[in-house]
Amino acid sequence: MDWFFQQLINGLALGSIYALIALGYTMVYGVLRFINFAHSDVLMLGAFAAFFLAPAVAHLFPLPSYAGAILVTLLAAGICAALGILIELMAYRPLRNRPKLTVLITAIGVSLFIEYTCQHKAVFKAETRPFPNLLAQHDFRLAGLAVNSNDLVVPIVTVLLLAGLWFVVQKTKIGTAMRAVSFNHQAAALMGVSINRVISFTFGLGSALAAIAGILYALKAPGIEPLMGVQPGLRAFIAAVLGGIGNLPGAALGGLVLGLLETYAGGMPAISNYRDGIAFAILILILLFKPAGLLGKAQVEKV
C-alpha cells in the first residue's frame, strides 16, 4: 500500500508541473485559437533567466530563501513576458489574417529557432548546467512515505495561478476583452476593443506562466539545458488537449491525469520501458470517448 501512496505523491508532483505548463498553452489557445509551440521554449528561457539572475539577487536576499526565490521568479517572469510579447509582435502579428495553418507552422519555426539559437556556443551552449538552489529543500517522512518540500510548492503555486487566471479572465476589464476577442475578433474590434493590446497581454501573461513553470521544473530536476522544455512541453500540450483545450481547470486536470498515468506505468518493473506508450494509449482511449476532452464542450460547427 505504501507503494501505491508513494506513487500517488510522485504522480501528483509531476502532474502539477504539467498542469502549470498546460495553463499557458490553453490560455493562449482560448483567446487566439492557435497552439503556441514556442511556449515550451519560453519555459526554458525562464529557467535560464533565473539561472543568470540568481547570483545578482543573492546580494539582496541570500539564497536559498523565500524572498529571494520570489524575486528571481518575478524578474524572470517579467523578462519572459517581454519576450513573449516580442515573439508575438515579430512572428505572429504579421500573419494575423492569414490561415490558421500558416501561424501554426510559424509557431513550430519559432520554437526551433529559439532551441537552436540557444544551443549555439555564443548563447547558452548545449551543455547541462547546475541550477542554483533557490528554495531550501526538506524531505518529510510520514509513515514510510517520502514527500519533498518542492512537491508541495508546485501544486500550491499551480492552484494559486489557476485561481488568479480565472479571476483575471472572468472578473477584470482586460479579461472581458480577452473573452470578447476569443468569441469574435471583428465584432470585438467594432465594439472598441484594442485587439493588438489584448493579444499582446495574452502572450505576456502566457509567457510569464511559462517562466514560473520553468523555474519550478528546474528546481525539481536541477540540470538545465536549451532543450529542457521540449519533453514537458509536449506532455503539457497533450494535457491541455486531454482536459479540453481552451479550458483552464481542464488543463490542470489533464496535467494531473497524465502525471499519474506516467508515474504508475513507470513504476511497474516489467513495463517501465513502455511508460509513455501506456500513458498515451490511455489518452487515446479517453479522447475516443470524449473527443472534446475531459472538461471541454463539444462545439457544433455551423456550415
Next chain:
Amino acid sequence: MKKLHGPFLLIVGACAVLVVSGCKKSGEGGGGSNGGGAIKVGEFASLTGKEATFGTSSHEGTQLAIEEINAAGGVLGKKLELLTEDDLSKAGEPATVVNKLISRDGVVAILGEVASSRSLEAAPICQQNKIPMISPSSTNPKVTETGDYIFRVCFIDPFQGTVMANFATKTLKAKKVAIFTDVKSDYSKGLAKYFKEGFTKPGGQITAELDFNGGDKDFKAQLTAIKGSNPDAVFVPGYYTDVALICIQAKQLGLDVPLFGGDGWESDQLVKIGGKDVEGDYFSTHYAPDVATDKVKGFVAAYQKRFQGKTPDAMAALGYDSAMLLADAIKRAGSTDGAKVRDALAATKDFDAVTGKITIDAKRDATKSAVILQVQGGKFKYLETVNP
C-alpha cells in the same frame, strides 16, 4: 504588407550569421600549420550537448597528443593535422560529420567517439570506406564487431560489468541489487546485461530491473519501485547528467543505499549537479590521475600546463592514447594507406599508454585493467585496480 519585411529580414539575417559561424567550426584545433603536406586525421566528438564534458575531455587529450607528436617532428616526416567535428551529443549527427570528414576532407583515419551509440553509427561508414577508426572510450562490444577497420583503446563492457559485479559482491557485500538502465543507450544496456550475468552467477539476486530514457528529468516512479524491492545497492549504468538527477531523487525518496555505475559517471558535472547527493557512490573507469606512474605523472603535468590547470579525466587520457596509438601505427606501417595502417593497428603489442599497456586482441579490443573510484568530498578518490 510593407511592414512585414523588417522582422523577416532580421530573422533571415540572424539565420545566415548562424549558418556561417557554424561552418567555421571544422578545421579548428588543427595541430599542424602547413596544410598542404600534412597527414589529415579526423575526429568526431560530443563537444556540446548532453555529454559535452566527455567530448571536450576526449578532444583535449587528442589535441595534446597531436601537438606533442608534431613538436617531436611529426610522423613519416610530415605533421599531423587534426580536423574536429562536433556531433552535438545527438543521434544522426555522427554519420553526417564522419561522412564529411572522409569524403570531403579526405582524412586517413578517424578518432572517436566516447558514447557507444554514436561510435556504432560512424563505424559502418569507416568500414565501408576502409578508413581505420579508433574509438578512445566506447566500451560496448558491438563497436569493434562492425568490421576489421574498427579498433579501440579501452576495455569492453563484459569486463567492466564483471568488475562491478565482483565489486558489489566483495567490497559492498551486497546480496541483492536493483538495476536501473537507460534504454536509449547501447552502452547502458550492454553494461547492465554483463553486470547481471556476473552478479547472478555466484548467487547474487537482482531485486528489480527498471528502465529510463536518457534525458528524462523525473525518475521518482521507477525509484519508488526500486526502493520497494529493498536492494542492498543500485547499479545505474548511465551517463552523468541523468545519474546526477537520479542520485538526487533517490535521496529525496529515502533510498539510502549506495548507487554505483560505470565510466559514464566520470565528469565533474556529476558533482556540480548532484552535490552532496552523489557523495559516497562508486564507479569504475579507465585510469585514476592520482595513481603515480611516471607516464601518468608526465601526462597529467603536460595536460594541466596546456589546459589551465584542469585535471585530465579518463576520457582525456583515452583521447590522448588513441591519437598516440594511431601515430605509432602509421609509423610502423610506413604509410598512410588504410589497409597498411589497419594491419599495423591490429599488430599492436604492449604499446606503452597513459591508461596502461595496450595489446590489441583478435577482436580489435584493448586488454586493460580497470580502476574503481568513489565520490568523496566532491572529488573522485582512487579505491582499487582490477586486472583482467
